[in-house]
Amino acid sequence: MKLPTDIKKIIVFRALQLGDMLCHIPAMRALRHAYPNASITLAGLPWAKSFTERFNNYFDDFIWFPGFPGLPEQPVDPVLFASFLNKVQNRHFDLALQMQGNGTIVNAMIALFEAHYTAGFFLPDDYAPNLEYFLAYPDHGSEIERHLLLMDYLGIPSQGTQLEFPITAQDQYDYETLQLALAPKQYVCIHPGSRGAWRQWPVEHFAALADYAVECGFKAAITGTREEADIVAAVIGQMREPAINLAGLTNLGAMGILIKNAYALISNCTGVSHMAAAFQTPSIVISMDGEPQRWGPLNKKLHRTINWLESDDFDAVKKQAIDLLSVSQVSL
Template structure:
């Protein structure tokens, strides 16, 4: 095995002209592999790199054009819950992928239990990625074991290092353009000055990832009372929860929910003094633009998803036995949200605003009730 691994490290990228990267996931998941893409591009600077991803990721490829050259849209198939499976499109998708004659296909889509067989169907000369114990491993020298507890950023850097693509830094990034800043300016005629406001983002795609609107409102009121302006953010689909926070507040706030595209929202976060959010894609955007944040982790695994920069970000979560959770609606009372109090979150936020240190992840001890 050692000899095989040495061959991988020495020869995997030699002569490689066409690389496929399979990761058909949403924004936060995609941001977490940017460091791995950065390492891959450094190891294969002349290669044409194709992302096999969801249709929304056309904008991701444009933003990260230094690392990715194009998107091939994955139509979905059984076992991939991110979108409905369009099985009638699979033959055409596979024919197009195989017609690209990829030299290498890299599976960055989970443990490989369902993604490895599909990656092999892309028809690349070689395959690399992760595999779980006892599961299908297409090429032992180029696949490494999946560790469910590993941090999402570090796991993909570990794979890149194994393949001979050393890390080019662990940091996230979100390149901002003139269009992003123009989009932000169009969102409201009287935006607060940079550094004078806190962004409160109470939404999340999964309902079980959302902390309580009333408690977001309490935190926002306390920060407003300390002199900060409050800006509420969210996608159009999150308008209801953002309005619930706005309606529960006693202090004034600017509601920009649904009024910015992703680039404009990132520009807004980049100029904020602080972001308070759930553990969702926006928390990774805040990390990528280096804005301090307080993240309430409901349902997810903070050890896997917390920002690596412990000087700038704080994560708070209740230590319940049922996390990580993949329920859309909690069947047992949403303890992971109710056990995190507004005072604790507000105190973390105030400490960050004051420039005080502290531990990165705060556990709220609770009991798991039947």
């Protein structure tokens, strides 16, 4: 069902982490193209304020979402939620877009936004605020394509599936202050961490691939957040070759430049893998969640996604690394 063309104020609800947010940018690009003069507000987790600032071509404002019963990302504060809801209702949005997921938990909440039009995903046996603008959740394909299907359902043409990660002057400054001895395309990023420990490939496997990268003439940059310092140290401790420990040293923007300039990335299926897809930096992505077709990069030639739950064969992954990190491609 096509949305009206005179919509001026839009709120998008997606209260998730970095990788999830990057995957819905193609849909936001389509939305902005369809409504170039509309004010688009993101309702999301506290960290996502900086996300809207980075993607200010698509977002004009941000409202912090303080949690809701059933959503695991943060604890619920009823007082703060009441304040959030009051703020949203007082904005009198023309359109509220539910882009959190299939809607089983949040569709009733989205109805409380009291937007003139409400749209999003739903499951046929569950509640939807209306049946005109709610699409039965497509439980297939990539996360990128699922959100573009919603845009198409609402009469909003796709502007392509390419991911983005804008780099700012501040990002460049933050990267340069690290004074890393890493020439572009002469190093490989190894990112062994992930938000959930159950999504982390064994450190000895990361170490073996990092060693192989060094043997091919690359430097090995082992990256992670401050909270992932232990797993980064564990990888380096398993290595035979020297490595650069960058745990906790890079903010998100500097990490973006590091991935952009890398020859390749080797990581779990997490936020950095989507950054590599945005920069078209070749990668090996280890999927530990059983949904490689949903979360793996779309370009299967540039990005090799390994479904570890289906085939836990390290030698098969090593073959991918041999193909990706051919010694003939690096200047020694």
